[in-house]
Amino acid sequence: MDTAVQCRLSAHGEGEHFGLLTDNGAYGTALWLRWHGAGEAELVVLPDCPVAAPGPDGDGCCLFVDHAQQHTWEDTPEEVPCTS
Numbered sequence: 001m002d003t004a005v006q007c008r009l010s011a012h013g014e015g016e017h018f019g020l021l022t023d024n025g026a027y028g029t030a031l032w033l034r035w036h037g038a039g040e041a042e043l044v045v046l047p048d049c050p051v052a053a054p055g056p057d058g059d060g061c062c063l064f065v066d067h068a069q070q071h072t073w074e075d076t077p078e079e080v081p082c083t084s
């Protein structure tokens, strides 16, 4: 797999990793690389996560729809990014 791509999720003990390849896909979608452990990575096109932070100027989430873990705007100082 392309080791230049890092998982965008918060630290998670198991499950699949998702690295963002490009968000220049069709409107509202992005191209992600999905892999599990040391297995083969797979290209997937996923719709953007529609959940924005509360408030009129709330940040949008940088992940994909139905992702596990927190939304990117929920980042807390204690949060540890996934290192895969």
Ligand SMILES: [Zn+2]
Pocket (backbone or CB within 6 Å): 007, 008, 009, 012, 016, 017, 018, 082, 083, 084
């Ligand atoms: Zn991960």
Ligand SMILES: [Zn+2]
Pocket (backbone or CB within 6 Å): 049, 050, 051, 061, 062, 063, 064, 067, 070, 071, 072
């Ligand atoms: Zn989200």
